[in-house]
Amino acid sequence: MNREQLITLISEKLKLIRTEKTFTQDQMSDLLGLSKKTLVQIEKGRILAGWTTTVAVCTLCRDSTILQHELGGDPLEVVDLIANNGTLQPKEKTMGGYIWWKNISEHDGFRLQQNVISQHFRILDNNNFRLISTFDEQIATKAWEKLKL
Template sequence: MNEKDVIDVISKKVKLVRHEKGYTQEKMAEVLGISKKTLVQIEKGRTSATWTCVIALCALFRDSEVIQAALGEDPLEVIETLAHGNIDRPREKTLGGKIWWKQIKKENDFILQQNVISKHYRIIDRDNYRWFSSLDQDETLIYFDELLENNATTL
């Protein structure tokens, strides 16, 4: 999944998110920082949301079941991974990947997973803290091996 894919998917979900949250078009447009006319055009499929609008929607409505069904349990992880190319620092605790994640590899204290929707990769530890995310499988495998190496030398 790339930036354009996310824009396409989320643009088609704006109206559903608005209804899910009980917002009027006026309120949703205000919250997203766009005109009501632009929101109507997005909802009717005549135009796509901008990348900035998609980021705002995912950030402000990250708990939306509609957005989570489209991007997975943490929509901002997908957005952040796309924006930066990868995330290589320990972050907040995840839910462990029980729903939107396929386990690729597990060794020692680390688990390599792939998101079944966005197809990006992440490494979490046994306590479900995310250590790394990337769209690149090779990069993620290298980081995984480095984590294992560093973990082995500290024991």
């Protein structure tokens, strides 16, 4: 699958995805940053969604069974593969978080960090690969405790 094929697929399935998520056209257009008129044009097949809208749909409606069925799994993996010319890293490497991140705890080379701006949490391994990222402190703490065992 290439970029154009994904754009076409998302454009053709957008109304079904919106309906599955029980969004009104107003809600969906607001979520995607589109005018309602543009959303209606896409849903009626008069225009295609752009790449940014396609990525937003795949991201924000990632758990859609329609999307997962049409793409054979995780929509973000498909977007990532297309955007990176078919190459994915097994884990996302970070820069280690020395500017925007504060270390909350360290254990055996692993670090639990919190972003000083967005306040979300992540766990990095000793090579700065992100293992988890979440806004939920309880999820981060549970993952951290499991890692320490």
